[in-house]
Amino acid sequence: MLFRIPLPNQAKQEKQAVTKQCTKCGKTKPVTEFHKNKGGKYGVQSRCKVCRKANKAKWSAENPDYGARYYAENAEKMKERIRIWRAENPEKRRATDAKYRAKNAEKVKAYRAEYQKANRDKFRASSQRYRARKLNAPGDFTAADWKAKLEYYGYRCRYCGIHKSETSEGWLEADHAIPLSQGGTNFISNIVPACKSCNCSKGTKTFTEFLNGQ
Secondary structure (H helix, E strand, O other), rough: OOOOOOOOOHHHHHHHHHHHEEOOOEEEEHHHHHHEEOOOOOHHHEEEEEHHHHHHHHHHHOOOHHHHHHHHOOOOOOOOHHHHHHHHHHHHHHHHHHHHHHHHHHHHHHHHHHHHOOHHHHHHHHHHHHHHHHOOOOOOOOOOHHHHHHHHHOOOOOOOOEEEOOOOOOEEEEEHHHHHHHOOOHHHEEEEEEEEHHHHHHHEEEHHHHHOOO
């Protein structure tokens, strides 16, 4: 038994030959002029694309604050849906994020500055994880680990003893006692708080070398 397999162009022509009357404007159009709908006749919507677009524009003009209101009323639900979508679509997520950053460069820059200022501990941990990955260094630590380390040293620089409130920046940096470049790890056991001045002066020296003035 032979089966006729329509070519792509032939299948498209056959689909365009099927027509349907729009329930809104009353015009008879090819089914290709209707959005898909599995439950509808011929597998398309009852209204044509033109009528649906016009109706959507009219509704949006009459309800300008609907989107903001809906998101405010369903914040947790929307966050969960976005989280699931981002996890299931990594490639699309990266493309969407890149497009947004390119379009809103100044806004993103300001947001990052505010976020870093309000979340110093998280930013320190994230920054060090990035450096460790670039150097293939083992280990990792969390913002909670870093906070515990700061509390252990009384929020003072391990080298000069200055309190973080006395620094011009108002915070301390996470320094690797044994630098990553010398085989140090990124475990919290190799991390000590340091003021920016000491951290810059220490450079690639080890903890012992810097304290001994080598």
